[in-house]
Amino acid sequence: MQFPTTTSRRQKNLHLTARLLSEAIRLLCIFLMCYTAFAKLGDHDRFVFDLQSVSLVRPYALALSWAVPATELAIAAMMLPEATARKGLYAFLGLMGVFTIYIACMLIWIPKLPCSCGGAVSKLSWTQHIWFNLAFMALATLALGLEIFEHIRLRHRHV
DSSP states (O other): OOOOOHHHHHHHHHHHHHHHHHHHHHHHHHHHHHHHHHHHHHHHHHHHHHTSSTTTTTHHHHHHHHHHHHHHHHHHHHHHHGGHHHHHHHHHOOOOOHHHHHHHHHHHHEEEEEEEESGGGSSOOOHHHHHHHHHHHHHHHHHHHHHHHHHHHHHHOOO
């Protein structure tokens, strides 16, 4: 019986750690999407009111008040199964990017911007919102990198 070498044990531990880290990040992103979606739906009237107080989105406030949490929940659902996790992470990155750009633009053009994020996230300052979003985008990018690295490693292993 041949025992694995220290190097192969380290490689297995490294791949297991990368996989667990990727899954933990994905679960954190799922939690964020679900938390903010349910916070918006739970206080839907306030969410609509906050959207209507921004002139740029006022005409679309009611539609957005349903579309945003529905999109967040759909992205969370995409990140759950292994088969669509990578697409879900890309969608998460895209939506967080849109939110971040929206915040930055609104801060430039609208002096008093209401927060309609929902839950504890709505307690953050606007600068904190941007850093919070960027941090989650960095985590999602890391998870994607780990997923892609693992995919490439497995493909080369079977060749």
